[in-house]
Amino acid sequence: MVRKVALMAALMGSLALAGCNPELIEDGKASQPIPIKLKHQIQKIGSTEKAPLYIRIFKEESVLEAWKQTKDGTYALLKTYPICAYSGEIGPKKKEGDRQAPEGFYDITPGQMNPNSSYYLSFNIGYPNKFDRSYGRTGAHLMVHGSCSSRGCYAMEDEQIAEIYALGREAFDGGQRAFPVHAFPFRMTPENMARVSGKEDFAFWQNLKNGYDHFQITHVPPKVDVCNRTYVFDAQGASSFNATAACPSYTLDPTLMASLEKLRATENVRFNEALTKQQQAKAKADAKANDTMVEAQLEILQRKDRIAEGKNPDGFLAGLLKGTPTTTSQVQNPVQATAPLPAATQVQPTPTAEAAVAPVQNAGAPASNSFFSKLGSAISSPFKPLLKDEQAGITSDEATLTTLPEARQ
Structure with missing residues (x-):
């Protein structure tokens, strides 16, 4: 009888403690199951609930894609979610307080998942990563979260972040140690690259496009390394990489290399055609x-x-x-x-x-x-003589998407 009283007292004490600390009470947000409709879609693409997860973000289009690994090891698109809000413009985050949402290649571990977020649910993107730190970039607590409010994060509706959170949780339960999140400024087509060819971040976006192309060809998220302050993808034969040191000797799978060369030969034609049309439209x-x-x-x-x-x-x-x-x-x-x-x-x-x-x-x-x-309706200074083409030194004869950029200062 005394033992029962002691257990009851301990139980009452724990309940009282929980009442003073509401974060200790499980509100169920982080443990919501994957919705039935989404489970059916997972089966339809040939995957399972606990299969590895991959996320792509496209800032300009305001979409987040969730991909799941299928039985043959490749990834299939499961669902596209609209991003409710992000702050800033296209371009990477560079310093604390610039209100830019990150662009680049990040990995999400279980420790980055936040079930007690002030923004319903969230996970930390992991900014700054090795690449960001090699440029001295600063910032912290950059999230994908709910509540549709952003100050440097990618914000979703609560129902959507609950689904994404559940997909990540189940992938961790299935043995995935970290799921990749690859954040791009836009869909990296040759036409979009031509449109931004004069921007200061063009070389950085060329580097991101290399990783984008690897996935477009293989449908497997690329293995990402950093050397010479540049992202490197699916490198083979190198023992280690240092983000700020020169890149070691490495190779790419011959089949992948052949596919990349074929893709880029085609895309360079499209890039130059788009650049020519862009210049003609400007002249007109x-x-x-x-x-x-x-x-x-x-x-x-x-x-x-x-x-x-x-x-x-x-x-x-x-x-x-x-x-x-x-x-x-x-x-x-x-x-x-x-x-x-x-x-x-x-x-x-x-x-x-x-x-x-x-x-x-x-x-x-x-x-x-x-x-x-x-x-x-003319221009801001109506009678000032117009300058000729102001493209930043890029001509259709010189332009290319194939060159891996040098380290950027």
Whole structure:
């Protein structure tokens, strides 16, 4: 009887302690089973609940893909989840407080799973990894989590993070020591690479694309190493890698190498075609902007001539342009209105029609088809001569996706 009383007292004490520490109470979020519908999908792709998991993130498209290993050892796409929110833009996270979500290759261990997250459920991406640290990049607590709120993380809806968390938990139960999370800025097609060819992170994205291509060919997540401050994938024959030292001698599987060479030969053609189209589109847009500027200048001259002849097309504009009549070879600048009913203001003539013209800002400005709208639709500095192609030194003859970039400073 005394023993029973002691056990009851111990039980009551533990319950009281749990009441003071709500984190000790299992709320069931982290132990939710995989939904029945998702279980059926796992079977449909030839996998099992406890098979290894692989996750790909595409920032620009705002999607997270969950892949499961199948019976033949390759991975099949299980489900694509929309990312509810991420902060920052495309490009890697570089320092604490920049509010950028990481891009790169990360591994998630059981210790990185957080069942007591303030954001419903979460797992730590593992930033900074060896590659990030080789560049002195800083930051911590970068997560994939619920609650749809992000400050450098990838945020999901609670129901979605619960599914992803359950997939990871079951994969760990099946013996997977860590599941890879590969975060990309966008789907790394040749067309997307051409679109960002002038960006400062282009060399970094070329490096990421190597890993992306390995998976596209093999449907197996690549083995990732870091040397010379560069990601290396599926290396064979090297004993060790140092993130900041020169890369050791290594080889790739001949079949994989042949597939990569074939893929890149095809993609380089697509890349250069996309780059050419991009340059042509820019030239066309520049020409259109120039035409808009010329039309606006001619309309200004025509209106001022009509005003000088007493034909006054605009009423309000004529009130601002009293003074010596002008001709097409001597243009005056309209002056911005500073009050609802401004006094007539003498303006200074400018020597040529290419001089900058400040648009009139007033409630009585003409409608959208007038020369004011044409002027505003040109460029930020409407009469500044346009520069020629401003691509960062990349031409269709030189551009390639095949070169592994040197270490970046």
